[in-house]
Amino acid sequence: MSVRDASHDWHRSRVWELAGEGGARWYVKVSPSVKFFTRETRAYRSVVPALGHSRAPHLLDSHADDLTLLLTAAPGAPAPGMGLTAVEWRAVHSQAGMLCAQLHEASELDPRDRAEAEASLAAAADGAEKYLGRAGNRLTGGEQQLVRDYAAQLRRIGPVPLGYIHGDNQPRNWLWSEAGLALVDFERTRPAARVQDLVILAVTEWLDHPDREQAFLQAYGRALTGAERHALRCLTALDAVNCSAWGPDNSHPEVTARGRRTLDRLMKEDRP
Incomplete structure (x- = not known):
């Protein structure tokens, strides 16, 4: 062996x-x-x-x-290293949407899990100050206020669909083969707002390739609700400050760049 x-x-x-x-x-x-x-x-x-x-x-x-x-061992290899064509990437995202729908609807939430899921957006908002503290002067005063504003908005989001999320839903955890797509790495799987599973995709894959988002959501079986769209934007701001804290502390330039790109985009759109 x-x-x-x-x-x-x-x-x-x-x-x-x-x-x-x-x-x-x-x-x-x-x-x-x-x-x-x-x-x-x-x-x-x-x-x-x-x-x-x-x-x-x-x-x-x-x-x-x-x-x-x-x-x-699930079949396949991580999708990012396979040199996939644009058509193949759309197929990957389509199957990812299908599998995420199955995961999100895996079973009924028991009362304890439902309570955790209902509190998940507020819990995400609660983490903003911790990550702002860790990020320190890596963010400008305006960027810090932007994150706080989105955290406050997240607390006021209305009801959104709940379920069991993967928690680290991104292509590095997607294995692609002739048999189709497989998901791996479930250490962050938990009851939560389903839209939380889309944050990394929204600020990476889908930002540059809206056709992949379309393929994912079509296979997912429904469009996002207005509350989910609003929550997703708020969550991307929180992801950005998290990346700005975690990336440099762990010598991970890709994560650091993800946070910086999101902050620059949100500042341009919200504080022109």
């Missing part, structure tokens, strides 16, 4: 691929925290099965004492 480090480019990511005879593969993952371990094991047992066979890994075993999961 051979072992390959398959971790993300983040110091707390610890994932190894195990390859056996006959092409058999498995993954061993050590969760970065008890919270992530609890979320991910619960997701694999209660939510992920709704995606269907070959659309996600399966949990074979887990050990809470060392936060370890043993997973099957």
Whole structure:
């Protein structure tokens, strides 16, 4: 048996691929925290099965004492590294929309999960000051006020559709193959406002490729409500300050650039 480090480019990511005879593969993952371990094991047992066979890994075993999961290997490779054509990218986003709809509607929320989901937008707004503090002088005074304004608006958003979200829904966690798309990495899966699963896509993929957004939402099965559209804009501002804090602190220029691009765009549109 051979072992390959398959971790993300983040110091707390610890994932190894195990390859056996006959092409058999498995993954061993050590969760970065008890919270992530609890979320991910619960997701694999209660939510992920709704995606269907070959659309996600399966949990074979887990050990809470060392936060370890043993997973099957889903088919495919991360979409960003495959040199896909524009047509293929639209197909990827279409299948991502379909799978997200299945995940978001995986099961009825029990009372405890519903309460968490209903509070998710306010919880996101509550994090604004923490990230502003961590970002410090990386943001101008005007940018800091912009983030606070959007956090305040987010608290006033009306009812939005709720469900179980992936939590890190972006192409690096999408595996593409002839069999179609599979989702991986469910450590952030939780009950929340469904629109929270679209934030990273809105400020990266869809900003430059609106045809991908159209393909996603068509397969998702519905257009976003007005409240969701408003919430999404607010959430992109909060994502920007989060990126401005987390990116430099973790030497991650791609995340840092994502935050800066969003802040520049929102300032241009809101404070011309």
